Amino acid sequence: MPKWLKMVLGTVGAIAIALVWAIAATLMGAPSMLITVGAVAIGAASCSYLGQSSS
Numbered sequence: 591m592p593k594w595l596k597m598v599l600g601t602v603g604a605i606a607i608a609l610v611w612a613i614a615a616t617l618m619g620a621p622s623m624l625i626t627v628g629a630v631a632i633g634a635a636s637c638s639y640l641g642q643s644s645s
Contacts, residue, residue, distance in 0.1 A: 604636035 608629040615625045 600636060600639075604633050607636070608632045 611628050612625050
């Protein structure tokens, strides 16, 4: 699989996971700061994993 395709799929996957997290946290009544921090952490972890696995 080409590297650019891995990055695109990884980015789309990270966005999808962050959206699921945001919806779940909103339904549980979490504060917006927790939702934001969680989404950023998920995105950062996904990008870090992609960077390591593509090497």
